[in-house]
Amino acid sequence: MTFVDTFRGQMVATRSSRSLFPAAATGRAAAVSLAPYPTPRPREHTHEHELRIPITLFICVVYAIKVVVDARTRAKLIASNGSEDLIRSLVQAEALQRRHASLRWGILLLAVGLGFALIEAFGWTEITPGVVAVLLGVTGLGNLAAYAASRKLG
Structure with a gap:
């Protein structure tokens, strides 16, 4: 009989192939875990911020350029002695x-x-x-x- 660790998918322990029942009568053994309850799988690292950071940076740069251009336009208008x-x-x-x-x-x-x-x-x-x-x-x-x-x- 073979015990399979359902978390890692590896064999944990094996026993002698001698059994009371022939293989044809019992079929293939189900995977058995030694843990008393299913062990949660480790959460894979998700890349949630990979796209947010460049987009936020782009928006900030565009807004900063807009503020600078508006300020320069006002300064030139005032410097030109407009009415x-x-x-x-x-x-x-x-x-x-x-x-x-x-x-x-x-x-x-x-x-x-x-x-x-x-x-x-x-x-x-x-x-x-x-x-x-x-x-x-x-x-x-x-x-x-x-x-x-x-x-x-x-």
Whole structure:
């Protein structure tokens, strides 16, 4: 009789091939573990962060370049002795654009959150075309609501 370690898949102990029953009557022996319960397999190292780190780095570099270019543009505009009214209107337009962007992101995230709440309420647990359609639909509705709010405000 052969004992097989189910964790490593190796033979642990063997006995004499002499048995009370002929091999044809008993068939092949099942694998037996010496452990009282199944031993969990060691978790293989997953590379979850291999893709996140370069993407995050790329986003940070692009944002840093955008901030530097915007700052240089403002500095050149001020250094060129542009009219005070032009500079004031640019600063006000930029502030209004930032407020509208915050409003848009707020409405959009609220709509996506409602979409996830709908998915949870209906008990959908798998990604199906219906689930994707709900998320895309609420994203579109959020964009339309943000557009309507920005038109109403200014």
